[in-house]
Amino acid sequence: MPVNLSAPQAHELKPIAGLKLGIAKAEIRKPDRKDMLVMHLAQGSRVAGVFTTNKFCAAPVTVCREHLASQQPIRALLVNTGNANAGTGDQGWQDAKQSCQALAQLLDIAPEQVLPFSTGVILEPLPMDRLLAGMPACVANLDENHWLDAAESIMTTDIVAKAASKQIQIDGVTVTVTGISKGSGMIHPNMATMLGYVATDAKVSQAALDKMVRDAVNRSFNCITVDGDTSTNDAFILIATGQADHAEIDTHSAGYQVLSQAICDIAIQLAKAIVRDGEGATKLMTIQVEAGRDEQECRQIAYAIAGSPLVKTAFFASDPNLGRILAAIGYAGISDLEVDKLKLYLNDVLVAENGGRAASYTEQQGAAVMQQAEILVRVVLNRGTAQATIWTCDFSYDYVKINASYRS
Amino acid sequence: MPVNLSAPQAHELKPIAGLKLGIAKAEIRKPDRKDMLVMHLAQGSRVAGVFTTNKFCAAPVTVCREHLASQQPIRALLVNTGNANAGTGDQGWQDAKQSCQALAQLLDIAPEQVLPFSTGVILEPLPMDRLLAGMPACVANLDENHWLDAAESIMTTDIVAKAASKQIQIDGVTVTVTGISKGSGMIHPNMATMLGYVATDAKVSQAALDKMVRDAVNRSFNCITVDGDTSTNDAFILIATGQADHAEIDTHSAGYQVLSQAICDIAIQLAKAIVRDGEGATKLMTIQVEAGRDEQECRQIAYAIAGSPLVKTAFFASDPNLGRILAAIGYAGISDLEVDKLKLYLNDVLVAENGGRAASYTEQQGAAVMQQAEILVRVVLNRGTAQATIWTCDFSYDYVKINASYRS
Numbered sequence: 116m117p118v119n120l121s122a123p124q125a126h127e128l129k130p131i132a133g134l135k136l137g138i139a140k141a142e143i144r145k146p147d148r149k150d151m152l153v154m155h156l157a158q159g160s161r162v163a164g165v166f167t168t169n170k171f172c173a174a175p176v177t178v179c180r181e182h183l184a185s186q187q188p189i190r191a192l193l194v195n196t197g198n199a200n201a202g203t204g205d206q207g208w209q210d211a212k213q214s215c216q217a218l219a220q221l222l223d224i225a226p227e228q229v230l231p232f233s234t235g236v237i238l239e240p241l242p243m244d245r246l247l248a249g250m251p252a253c254v255a256n257l258d259e260n261h262w263l264d265a266a267e268s269i270m271t272t273d274i275v276a277k278a279a280s281k282q283i284q285i286d287g288v289t290v291t292v293t294g295i296s297k298g299s300g301m302i303h304p305n306m307a308t309m310l311g312y313v314a315t316d317a318k319v320s321q322a323a324l325d326k327m328v329r330d331a332v333n334r335s336f337n338c339i340t341v342d343g344d345t346s347t348n349d350a351f352i353l354i355a356t357g358q359a360d361h362a363e364i365d366t367h368s369a370g371y372q373v374l375s376q377a378i379c380d381i382a383i384q385l386a387k388a389i390v391r392d393g394e395g396a397t398k399l400m401t402i403q404v405e406a407g408r409d410e411q412e413c414r415q416i417a418y419a420i421a422g423s424p425l426v427k428t429a430f431f432a433s434d435p436n437l438g439r440i441l442a443a444i445g446y447a448g449i450s451d452l453e454v455d456k457l458k459l460y461l462n463d464v465l466v467a468e469n470g471g472r473a474a475s476y477t478e479q480q481g482a483a484v485m486q487q488a489e490i491l492v493r494v495v496l497n498r499g500t501a502q503a504t505i506w507t508c509d510f511s512y513d514y515v516k517i518n519a520s521y522r523s
Numbered sequence: 524m525p526v527n528l529s530a531p532q533a534h535e536l537k538p539i540a541g542l543k544l545g546i547a548k549a550e551i552r553k554p555d556r557k558d559m560l561v562m563h564l565a566q567g568s569r570v571a572g573v574f575t576t577n578k579f580c581a582a583p584v585t586v587c588r589e590h591l592a593s594q595q596p597i598r599a600l601l602v603n604t605g606n607a608n609a610g611t612g613d614q615g616w617q618d619a620k621q622s623c624q625a626l627a628q629l630l631d632i633a634p635e636q637v638l639p640f641s642t643g644v645i646l647e648p649l650p651m652d653r654l655l656a657g658m659p660a661c662v663a664n665l666d667e668n669h670w671l672d673a674a675e676s677i678m679t680t681d682i683v684a685k686a687a688s689k690q691i692q693i694d695g696v697t698v699t700v701t702g703i704s705k706g707s708g709m710i711h712p713n714m715a716t717m718l719g720y721v722a723t724d725a726k727v728s729q730a731a732l733d734k735m736v737r738d739a740v741n742r743s744f745n746c747i748t749v750d751g752d753t754s755t756n757d758a759f760i761l762i763a764t765g766q767a768d769h770a771e772i773d774t775h776s777a778g779y780q781v782l783s784q785a786i787c788d789i790a791i792q793l794a795k796a797i798v799r800d801g802e803g804a805t806k807l808m809t810i811q812v813e814a815g816r817d818e819q820e821c822r823q824i825a826y827a828i829a830g831s832p833l834v835k836t837a838f839f840a841s842d843p844n845l846g847r848i849l850a851a852i853g854y855a856g857i858s859d860l861e862v863d864k865l866k867l868y869l870n871d872v873l874v875a876e877n878g879g880r881a882a883s884y885t886e887q888q889g890a891a892v893m894q895q896a897e898i899l900v901r902v903v904l905n906r907g908t909a910q911a912t913i914w915t916c917d918f919s920y921d922y923v924k925i926n927a928s929y930r931s
Binding site: 168169170171172199201202203204205206207236237238239240347424428431436437438439441442444445446447449450452454455467469470471472510511512515516 | 576577578579580607609610611612613614615644645646647648755832836839844845846847849850852853854855857858860862863875877878879880918919920923924
C-alpha cells in the first residue's frame with residue numbers, strides 16, 4: 116500500500132486559466148479505464164521539457180524533442196497509457212507523428228504544435244486504430260476542471276492518482292501551480308518511468324521557463340529511485356499559460372524565485388508521491404548525505420544506499436541490519452572515502468562512527484526506528500559542506516509480484 | 524532451488540598434497556553447524572589473493588593485506604562464518620589480529636603467516652571466545668581429504684556446498700587443482716560476498732601465481748552478479764603448494780597456459796555455482812554482449828541487463844517482456860550507442876533489430892525460451908570485435924524472503 120499517500124480531492128486541484136484537459140477510455144490495453152489524455156493550451160502558452168536519457172528512448176520522446184526544437188508554439192499534449200511506443204523502430208516514430216497529426220486536425224493547429232507521450236508496455240506496436248478512435252472523445256471532454264481525471268488517466272501500475280496544487284502571490288496577483296504525475300516502477304533519475312506535468316497561469320519568458328524546468332527536475336524527479344531502472348519514456352513538462360495579470364517573469368525578475376520555488380514544491384510533492392506509491396512500497400526512506408566534499412559524492416553515496424536490494428529488503432523487514440548501509444556506502448565508488456570520519460544516523464539515532472557501531476547504539480533503538488513508515492537515513496561525511504537528498508522506498512514481495520505479472 | 528547445481532561427492536574432490544583442512548562447529552552464530560575452517564599449508568607453499576574493493580572492507584581483509592605485504596610465507600588460512608567482522612572499527616582489527624596469533628601459536632608459525640577470513644552479519648563484534656575455543660578442534664581435524672567438509676563449513680545462505688576439482692598434466696606429471704567457494708547474496712564483482720579458495724600442488728613462481736589469480740578472478744568471480752551489492756569481505760585466494768614434481772612454472776613457461784586455464788576453469792565453475800545458488804534463484808542467465816568497440820562497453824551493457832530488477836523479475840515470471848532488456852541497454856551509459864544497429868537474441872531467437880521488434884519474432888518463440896532454466900541473452904552491437912560475458916540469476920519472491928529474514 117502506498118506510504119502515507121491518498122488521492123487529492125478534485126476541488127483541491129485549482130484550474131489553470133488557459134489549460135483544458137480531456138480524458139477518454141480508448142481501450143488501448145484494457146477495457147473500461149481512462150487511458151488517454153489531451154491537454155489543450157491557450158494561445159500564448161509556453162512549454163519547456165526534460166526527457167529520459169535512455170538511448171533506447173521511445174518514439175514519442177524523439178517526436179517531442181523534434182517538435183520543441185521546431186520553435187512552433189506548443190498548443191496540445193497527447194498522452195496514452197497501456198503502450199509505451201518504445202522499441203518500436205521506425206514504425207513507432209511514424210505512429211507518434213500520425214497521432215500528432217490527427218490531434219492537430221481536430222484542434223486546428225499544426226502537427227508540430229502537439230507533444231505526444233506514451234507509457235506502458237515496451238516493444239509492442241501502438242494500437243493506432245484505438246488511439247485515433249479515442250481522440251474525438253478527449254477533445255469533446257476538454258475542461259479546465261478535469262485535473263483529477265487527468266491524473267487518473269495517466270496511471271499504469273500506480274495505485275493512487277498523483278496531483279498537487281498551490282497558489283502564490285506575484286505582484287499582488289494570485290498565481291496557480293497545478294501538476295500531475297504517474298509512475299511507480301522503473302523509477303530512477305534522468306529520468307524515471309514517470310510522466311510529470313506541471314502547469315501555471317503565470318506569465319514567464321521562455322528562458323526563465325527553461326531554467327525553472329531544469330531546477331525543478333533536479334530537485335525532485337531526479338532525486339528519486341524505486342528500482343534503479345531508467346525508463347525509455349520519461350518526461351517532465353512545465354507549462355506556463357501566461358494568463359495571470361502580472362508583468363512577465365524573466366530569470367532576473369523579483370517574482371522568479373517565488374514562482375520557481377512553488378513549481379519545485381509541487382514537483383517534489385509529485386516526485387515523492389511516486390516513491391510513496393513505489394511498486395510494493397511499504398516505507399518511504401529519505402537518504403540524506405551531508406558534509407561531503409561536493410554534491411556529486413553525496414549523490415553517489417545516497418544512490419548506493421537507495422539502490423541496494425539488501426538495504427531495501429532490510430527496511431521492508433523492519434530489521435535494523437544496518438551494516439548493509441555501511442557496505443553500500445563502501446561500494447559507492449568514492450575512492451578516498453574516509454570511513455573512520457563518517458557518522459550514520461537512523462532518524463536521530465547514531466548508529467555508526469569511527470568505522471564501526473557507535474558505543475551508544477542499541478538494537479532496540481534501531482528496531483524502534485525501523486518500525487516507522489517514514490525513515491530518515493542520514494550519513495554525515497564530515498569532510499565538506501555539500502549535501503544531497505534522495506527519496507526511495509523499500510523492496511517487498513509485492514515488488515516482485517507486480518513485476519512478475521505486469522503484462523498478464 | 525539452485526539451478527542445475529548439486530553438491531559434489533567427497534571422492535570427486537582430489538586432495539592437494541601439502542594442504543590440510545580442519546573443520547569445527549564453534550557455534551559462532553548458530554548451534555550444530557560447521558562454521559570454522561583452518562587450512563594448513565606445507566612449507567614452500569605460495570599464496571596470492573584478490574580482495575573486495577569496498578571501502579568499508581572488513582577487518583580480516585585489512586589484516587590479510589597486511590600479512591601478504593609482510594612477505595612472510597603464508598602457512599595457514601582461518602575462516603569463520605556467522606559473523607563478518609565488518610563495520611567493527613578498531614576492535615575488529617584487534618580481534619582479527621588476535622585470532623591469527625592464536626592459530627599461529629597452535630601451528631607453531633608466526634601470526635603474519637596466517638590469513639583470516641570472516642563472512643556473515645556486519646556491524647556486530649566477532650565472538651572471540653567461541654572463535655578461540657573452536658581453533659584446537661580445527662587443528663585436531665586437519666586432513667588432506669576434508670575438501671567437502673571445508674566447502675560446507677564456509678556456507679552462509681548457500682543451499683548447496685560449492686567445490687570442484689580437476690587434474691592436468693604438466694611435463695608428464697599429474698597436477699591437481701581443487702577449489703571451494705561460498706556466497707549467494709550481496710554478489711557483485713570487485714568482489715562479490717563470496718569467498719573462493721583454489722589450491723594446486725603445482726610448483727609456481729610468485730610472479731606467475733600473482734598473474735594467475737588476477738586472470739582467474741577477472742574471468743570468473745568478476746563476471747557474476749546476483750543483486751549488485753559488493754560485499755565488505757570478499758576474497759579469492761590461490762594457493763600453490765609446490766609439491767608436484769615438475770620444473771617451477773614462471774609466467775613464460777610452457778606449462779603456464781595449461782595451469783592457468785585449469786585454474787580459470789575451476790574458478791568459473793565455482794563462480795557460476797554461486798549464481799546458480801543465488802538467493803532465491805530459479806534461473807541462470809548468461810548475458811553475452813558481442814561485437815562491441817571495447818570490452819568495457821560490452822561489460823557495461825551486460826551489467827545493466829544483469830542488474831535490472833525489472834529484467835530479473837520478468838525472467839522469474841518466464842514472461843518474455845523483452846522490452847525491459849532494450850530499456851536496460853539504453854540506460855547502460857553508452858553515450859553513442861547505435862540502437863538501430865544492434866540485435867538482441869534470446870538463445871537462438873532474434874528478438875529485436877533496427878531499433879524495434881524483429882519482424883520474424885513471435886511471442887511463442889520468446890515464451891518457449893523463457894520456460895528454460897538456463898537462458899542466453901545475446902546482444903550483438905555490430906560495431907567492433909570486443910565481447911564480455913556475465914552470469915546472473917533471476918529475482919524471485921524468495922530473494923526478498925531470504926534477505927528480509929537473514930538475521931532472524
